[in-house]
Amino acid sequence: MKVLVIDDSKPIFMMVSQMLKELGHEAIWAENGQDGFEKVTANSDLELVLLDWNMPVMDGLEFLKKNGAESFCKAPIVMMTTENKPEKIQEALKNGAIDYIMKPFTADILENKIEMVCD
Numbered sequence: 001m002k003v004l005v006i007d008d009s010k011p012i013f014m015m016v017s018q019m020l021k022e023l024g025h026e027a028i029w030a031e032n033g034q035d036g037f038e039k040v041t042a043n044s045d046l047e048l049v050l051l052d053w054n055m056p057v058m059d060g061l062e063f064l065k066k067n068g069a070e071s072f073c074k075a076p077i078v079m080m081t082t083e084n085k086p087e088k089i090q091e092a093l094k095n096g097a098i099d100y101i102m103k104p105f106t107a108d109i110l111e112n113k114i115e116m117v118c119d
């Protein structure tokens with residue numbers, strides 16, 4: 001399946017992209033929430049979005065809020081976060097993220113998460 005990775009760090013994208021490839025998926029990259037919005041709009045066949053929290057231009061929470069208002073993204077959105085504060089995670093879930101994954105994660109953790117959120 002096609003997965004959009006929204007993260008301002010290219011090394012993180014490269015790492016996640018490699019994991020996804022090994023799991024049989026295709027990754028495309030957006031470097032911030034605004035770019036992510038454009039990529040979602042241009043790729044109607046996306047089946048999953050992995051979303052970073054801290055990014056310039058439009059951060060992950062702003063992306064979730066924009067999608068909450070406009071419903072442009074039909075794919076499930078999983079927050080990738082270094083934030084382990086429960087209230088931050090709750091805020092992401094309250095704003096439309098289906099789940100979250102703590103950075104750094106392994107391919108096994110990513111695979112389990114994909115199985116949980118995608119049917």
Ligand SMILES: [Mg+2]
Pocket residue numbers: 007008009052053054055
């Ligand atoms: Mg970041």
